[in-house]
Amino acid sequence: MGKIVCGSNSQVVVGNGDQTLFWLDKWVGSSTLASMFPSLFSLSSSPSAFISSLRFKENSIWRWEIHFRIQLTGDLVFQYFNMLNIINSVSFNDYEDKREWLWEANKFFSVKSFYHFLIDGGLRFDCSNLWELTIPLKVKFVVWLALRNGLNTTDILAKKGIILQRTCCLCTKSDEDHSHLFLKCEFVYSIWRSLQFKLNTDKDFSLSSVKEVWIQWTSGYKGDSNLKRRVFICSLIWCLWQERNDRIFSDKKKSSLTLLNKIVTFSTFWLGSEGISARAARLQARRRKRAAAAKGVDFGSKDTATVIQLE
Incomplete structure (x- = not known):
């Protein structure tokens, strides 16, 4: 019970690091290092180590001594240096670490605030800012599942006894x-690169999980910039999930460029921009005409409301 009360619902103002867990406490922002770098955490030799036990002083310079159960290679090395x-x-300073309770304005723990936290949905998810989006x-539900590795990809279906073609239907080169x-599919690579340019960011997307990308792409940004990144992701x-399902179950395919245009169109519309792209306007017009033909209703009036429907 103590871990539930303190670990997930508090953050630490670090002093000397003697009372702060390196991986499991929130001392580098609103997330723990374990949630930001789950691959590194799973390989850590000391997952419950305190910060002070992983630092040492050499020639008046403080250095880190973080050990892992295997030699880090490839993407894990980049994650390590990013961390x-x-x-x-x-x-760091000489005074003791100070723990702040997240659910009270004065930062002090109270039974009342913890009670309200429990009846408000239990332990909160790191990416809870997803639910604030309009x-x-x-879409929120699919993204929430993706952040938790909870979508029924073929590897998960196989564990449930449902056997489908394991090869990725987008690139046909690796298992899905x-x-x-x-993140790693060749088909998806060009789309992520285009989003990097669109969002003017050099944040890496070649990480181990969607959750890591969500945290790293949105951390350090506020206001409209943070909102835009979350909506585009x-x-x-x-x-992508729609395209994957269309290919498997309907034998329909889109090019990466067409899919990118669709992503930008939806993002622009969801962000409520007045300057919806010309492509979005054409999409609206085509759907109005199809609706008019199917229902025998005159949609030519300028007063008729138009909405981009999700396919």
Whole structure:
């Protein structure tokens, strides 16, 4: 019970690091290092180590001594150095660590606030800012599952006894799982690169999970910039999952460029921009004409409301 009360619902103002868990406490922002770098955490030799036990002083310079059960290679090395950049930005002092309770304005624990926290849905998810977005609920649900590796990709279906073709239907080169489908697939690579340019960011997307991308792409940004990143990631996940299902169950395929245009169109519409792209306007017009032909209703009036419907 103590871990539930303290770990997930508090953050730490670090002093000397003697009472702060390196992986499991929130001391580098609103997330733990374990949630930001789950692959590294799963390989850690000391998952419950305190910060002070992983630091040592050499020639008046503080250094980190973080051990793993295997030799880090490939993408894990880049993740490790990314983590070092984050933790090296934190200043340490001689005073004791101070723990702050998240659910009270004065930062002190109270039974009342903990009670309200429990009846408000239990332990909160790191990416709870997903639910603040003004996007369709079904999109939020798909994204929420993707962040938790909970979508029925072929590897998960196989564990449930449902056997489908394991090879990714987008690239036809590797087995499908969450990491491959949304992050590592060759088909998806050009789309992520285009979003990097669109969002003017150099944040990496070649990470181990969608959750890591969500946290790293949105951390450090506020206001409209943060909102835009979250919406574009949601649109990408939704459109990719639709494309994957269309290919498997309907034998329909879109090019990566067509899919990118769809992602941008949905994102622009969800963000409520007045300057919806010309492509979105054409899409509206075509759907109005199809609706008019199917229902025998005159949609030519300028007063008629138009909405981009999700396919």
